[in-house]
Amino acid sequence: MGFVFPNEVNVTWTVMIVLYPYITGLVAGAFIVSSLFHVFGRNELRTVARFSLASAFVFLLFAPLPLLIHLGRPERALNIMVTPNFSSAMAGFGFIYSVYLLLVILEIWFVMRGEFIARAKGKGLIALLCRAILLGNLEENEATRAADHKLARFLAGLGIPLACLLHGYVGFLFGSLKANPWWSTPLMFVIFIFSAIVSGISVLIFHYNLVCRLNRWPIDQRCLRSLGRYLWGFMIIAVALELLEVMSIAYKQTHEWEILSELVGKRLFVSYVVLQFLVFSLVPFLLLAASTLLKLRDEVANTLSWIAATMLLGQVLLMRWNVVIGGQLMSKSFRGFTSYFPGLWEKEGLITAAVIFTLPFIILYVFHRIVPLFPLAAAETKE
Amino acid sequence: MSEQRGGGGCGPMDRRQVLRMIAGGGGLLLVGCYPRGKGPEAAEHYWGYAVDTTRCIGCCACMRACRAENDVPRGSYRTWVERYRIAADGEVSVDVALDDDHVFAPVSTPSVKALFVPKLCNHCEKSVCSQVCPVGATYRTADGVVLVDHKHCVGCGYCVQACPYGTRFINPVDHTADKCTLCYHRITRGLQPACVQACPKQARIFGDLKDPRSSINTILRQRRYRLLRPDLGTHPKCYYIGLDREVV
Amino acid sequence: MPAAPSYRHSYRLFALVGLGLVVAVVVRGLLVPPSFGEQGHFRAAAVAEARAREPRHLGKARCATCHKKQAVLHEKDTHATVECENCHGAGREHVKSAGKVKLAVPRGAASCLACHQRLDARVSSFAQIDRAEHFRLVGVKDASTSCTTCHSPHEPLFLDRSLRESRLHPLIHRCRDCHAGPARDASLPRPANHPAIFECGYCHASIVKDFAARKHHRVGCTTCHLFIKESDYAGRIVRDADPRFCLLCHRGGSFRAEHAPPSVEWPKHREEMGGEPDQRCIDCHQDKIHLRPASATQPASAPSEKQP
Numbered sequence: 001m002g003f004v005f006p007n008e009v010n011v012t013w014t015v016m017i018v019l020y021p022y023i024t025g026l027v028a029g030a031f032i033v034s035s036l037f038h039v040f041g042r043n044e045l046r047t048v049a050r051f052s053l054a055s056a057f058v059f060l061l062f063a064p065l066p067l068l069i070h071l072g073r074p075e076r077a078l079n080i081m082v083t084p085n086f087s088s089a090m091a092g093f094g095f096i097y098s099v100y101l102l103l104v105i106l107e108i109w110f111v112m113r114g115e116f117i118a119r120a121k122g123k124g125l126i127a128l129l130c131r132a133i134l135l136g137n138l139e140e141n142e143a144t145r146a147a148d149h150k151l152a153r154f155l156a157g158l159g160i161p162l163a164c165l166l167h168g169y170v171g172f173l174f175g176s177l178k179a180n181p182w183w184s185t186p187l188m189f190v191i192f193i194f195s196a197i198v199s200g201i202s203v204l205i206f207h208y209n210l211v212c213r214l215n216r217w218p219i220d221q222r223c224l225r226s227l228g229r230y231l232w233g234f235m236i237i238a239v240a241l242e243l244l245e246v247m248s249i250a251y252k253q254t255h256e257w258e259i260l261s262e263l264v265g266k267r268l269f270v271s272y273v274v275l276q277f278l279v280f281s282l283v284p285f286l287l288l289a290a291s292t293l294l295k296l297r298d299e300v301a302n303t304l305s306w307i308a309a310t311m312l313l314g315q316v317l318l319m320r321w322n323v324v325i326g327g328q329l330m331s332k333s334f335r336g337f338t339s340y341f342p343g344l345w346e347k348e349g350l351i352t353a354a355v356i357f358t359l360p361f362i363i364l365y366v367f368h369r370i371v372p373l374f375p376l377a378a379a380e381t382k383e
Numbered sequence: 384m385s386e387q388r389g390g391g392g393c394g395p396m397d398r399r400q401v402l403r404m405i406a407g408g409g410g411l412l413l414v415g416c417y418p419r420g421k422g423p424e425a426a427e428h429y430w431g432y433a434v435d436t437t438r439c440i441g442c443c444a445c446m447r448a449c450r451a452e453n454d455v456p457r458g459s460y461r462t463w464v465e466r467y468r469i470a471a472d473g474e475v476s477v478d479v480a481l482d483d484d485h486v487f488a489p490v491s492t493p494s495v496k497a498l499f500v501p502k503l504c505n506h507c508e509k510s511v512c513s514q515v516c517p518v519g520a521t522y523r524t525a526d527g528v529v530l531v532d533h534k535h536c537v538g539c540g541y542c543v544q545a546c547p548y549g550t551r552f553i554n555p556v557d558h559t560a561d562k563c564t565l566c567y568h569r570i571t572r573g574l575q576p577a578c579v580q581a582c583p584k585q586a587r588i589f590g591d592l593k594d595p596r597s598s599i600n601t602i603l604r605q606r607r608y609r610l611l612r613p614d615l616g617t618h619p620k621c622y623y624i625g626l627d628r629e630v631v
Numbered sequence: 632m633p634a635a636p637s638y639r640h641s642y643r644l645f646a647l648v649g650l651g652l653v654v655a656v657v658v659r660g661l662l663v664p665p666s667f668g669e670q671g672h673f674r675a676a677a678v679a680e681a682r683a684r685e686p687r688h689l690g691k692a693r694c695a696t697c698h699k700k701q702a703v704l705h706e707k708d709t710h711a712t713v714e715c716e717n718c719h720g721a722g723r724e725h726v727k728s729a730g731k732v733k734l735a736v737p738r739g740a741a742s743c744l745a746c747h748q749r750l751d752a753r754v755s756s757f758a759q760i761d762r763a764e765h766f767r768l769v770g771v772k773d774a775s776t777s778c779t780t781c782h783s784p785h786e787p788l789f790l791d792r793s794l795r796e797s798r799l800h801p802l803i804h805r806c807r808d809c810h811a812g813p814a815r816d817a818s819l820p821r822p823a824n825h826p827a828i829f830e831c832g833y834c835h836a837s838i839v840k841d842f843a844a845r846k847h848h849r850v851g852c853t854t855c856h857l858f859i860k861e862s863d864y865a866g867r868i869v870r871d872a873d874p875r876f877c878l879l880c881h882r883g884g885s886f887r888a889e890h891a892p893p894s895v896e897w898p899k900h901r902e903e904m905g906g907e908p909d910q911r912c913i914d915c916h917q918d919k920i921h922l923r924p925a926s927a928t929q930p931a932s933a934p935s936e937k938q939p
Contacts, residue, residue: 088517
């Protein structure tokens with residue numbers, strides 16, 4: 001164990017702080033997929049565009065939850081927007097999150113206005129809800145649809161840098177901390193963004209496959225194949241950046257390397273070297289290479305990309321764990337390590353984490369019951 | 384039904400309006416948040432601290448006095464004393480008396496060199512903690528003391544991560560960030576911090592850096608001293624006399 | 632022909648967003664704590680709150696205003712730099728309650744050993760013991776004997792004169808001042824710039840020679856002539872002739888071992904010998920110690936050239 005400063009025995013940032021960037025990563029990734037369709041005209045992604053936008057929204061709703069659970073004084077959480085200290089990267093959270101949430105809500109409003117209007121014309125509570133969401137204006141024609149399209153496109157475009165900011169600021173938060181040699185690197189901002197995109201695409205592939213199989217809907221092969229290609233490309237960049245970061249520390253061998261090599265080689269050997277890289281990066285890379293480059297039957301390609309996506313979801317979670325927890329295991333005295341296990345039933349324990357992660361999927365289903373995300377109406381497939 | 388483009392608020396105007404609203408709102412918030420404060424020139428005193436590691440005998444009276452003076456919960460440390468033991472083969476082992484009474488126990492394996500190093504918050508002039516606090520709950524007073532506003536802190540723990548010296552912690556009773564305050568309630572009454580008063584060997588020195596005849600300025604002129612982690616540019620105001628190369 | 636876009640349906644939405652922003656700014660303004668920003672990006676009132684806490688440790692000057700007897704002894708002796716509250720705890724409640732709240736009076740060995748336990752990291756000029764070894768040296772057989780059986784915490788050495796008024800003496804360097812571990816072989820060649828090692832005999836040769844032939848020859852010079860280092864160059868040396876100091880080794884009791892130094896009961900022994908109330912041990916037993924030089928303040932001889 002060596003020596004740790006007395007106040008370092010207990011880890012301050014728990015699994016909640018592992019979960020928070022994971023969830024905002026899913027948001028950013030899903031939003032980027034939606035914007036690939038709305039802004040860059042990747043029409044093969046039309047099938048999942050609405051689904052990914054709604055996923056981004058739902059994950060965004062739950063993103064502050066792990067933070068609130070972690071805060072020592074959650075009742076004062078608004079202080080971050082009332083008296084933000086702008087020299088702190090964390091102060092950006094309040095504003096970036098609020099603006100981005102507003103943007104996603106607005107974009108959903110414009111993208112799915114047709115569906116809201118269709119539901120509003122019915123009867124019952126859902127119709128009332130949809131009429132309230134539409135603010136009472138059910139006007140729909142070519143002109144309104146054109147306007148919706150333009151505004152949605154604008155918002156989707158504006159949302160890309162905002163999504164990068166929403167997730168990137170977390171990377172900057174870690175990367176700018178000179179006190180912690182495991183975190184302190186300019187690459188952290190970029191690594192977080194790219195692995196966020198990886199996790200976002202993975203959750204879409206995972207969820208889309210699951211939803212289609214459960215409901216026996218036909219899978220849009222062109223869409224899924226395209227997602228798989230994007231996933232393969234982004235994961236190459238993300239893993240390359242992660243490798244670059246650790247290899248450049250290992251090469252430079254500054255005085256921190258002594259303790260960092262023990263962190264990587266012993267403490268985090270299983271979770272970092274074996275799991276994050278060897279198992280959950282190399283295997284998905286090969287699976288996605290196969291499904292992208294080889295001429296495989298649709299079912300086989302889908303299965304491979306589903307397995308790869310699930311594994312990459314794990315890889316990104318592991319990456320967050322290895323960064324957040326790994327950096328705190330190492331003592332700032334450079335002489336030892338502490339240990340951390342989140343506990344099962346604790347306030348910031350594994351059960352809480354599992355619940356927080358599962359809830360968005362449930363709420364997404366509720367969303368679908370209000371306004372359907374699948375399958376698309378026949379009229380939508382025109383244009 | 385197609386509509387003529389006309390009247391305020393169509394097309395590009397909407398975009399600009401939205402952007403203006405965001406900019407205006409953001410500007411208002413910024414203006415409200417960023418007034419400048421008074422600097423060290425405005426204060427009568429500018430407090431500094433020195434640790435003479437050649438005099439420390441590791442009695443840990445300072446740890447006990449600090450805990451009693453400031454109600455520091457068990458398991459958290461506003462100050463502590465490290466013991467470095469270097470064996471004949473060069474292996475270094477470091478420990479702190481973490482037991483309830485804070486008493487170092489003898490170790491059976493002999494050492495060729497051993498020393499004590501008291502540690503505490505360095506009250507840095509360019510403190511990273513006050514830079515990264517998202518709500519402005521940790522701040523530096525005009526007389527050079529870094530303090531925590533326990534009524535405003537949200538307990539996010541960013542400052543704890545940012546401190547390179549490990550001197551901050553989240554108070555398990557209060558759930559806010561906590562650390563050495565240089566016994567601000569004592570020094571502003573002309574007393575010394577509890578740890579300085581308790582030390583029987585004058586290994587801890589406290590004084591006014593603005594007073595050329597204070598004990599701290601005297602000792603800094605007479606002895607050779609170093610800072611902890613000077614490479615990080617935090618400009619700590621805690622000066623270590625007789626610091627060994629093994630100390631980080 | 633693509634229709635021109637109509638944004639009328641979105642006016643309500645953007646109006647709502649605008650209203651929300653205005654409300655947010657207003658609410659934010661209301662929620663900012665008073666005094667925030669006056670002295671910097673923090674709540675200025677917090678500084679006053681930080682100052683408001685009442686000090687709990689009052690310092691030995693305050694203790695001395697009531698406990699004069701202990702304070703006088705304490706200031707004279709080697710524990711003068713030790714705060715009363717270090718052993719007895721913070722004094723505020725005791726003072727506020729005019730003494731009704733009692734402070735702890737530690738009696739066990741633990742509170743003494745917190746400072747005086749021998750540790751590698753403690754400088755050798757600081758008095759420290761290994762308990763078993765100490766008991767063996769002074770002939771105590773009962774391992775549970777507390778330190779206060781022989782030692783007084785307020786007057787550890789029974790100095791006959793305040794430490795601050797004791798003689799200044801050039802710094803005595805001994806091997807253990809710098810080297811930890813067992814004593815080095817004094818015949819080893821020393822590296823350049825090695826600090827000069829002073830043996831007492833270099834200046835006080837005749838006393839040392841005389842001492843070697845007498846009963847106390849196994850006791851180190853500095854056990855009785857305590858040397859307290861004051862700076863890098865000099866310290867204070869005391870010549871402890873108070874009978875209670877001799878009694879630290881020579882007072883009898885059930886805790887003494889068979890091999891203990893010859894012991895007496897005090898003041899019974901003085902009364903039996905028909906001594907005056909202020910009679911000291913060395914007034915009769917000087918011959919057990921060593922001859923006294925003619926002038927007490929000068930070394931008996933000039934430093935000899937024997938220094939290596």
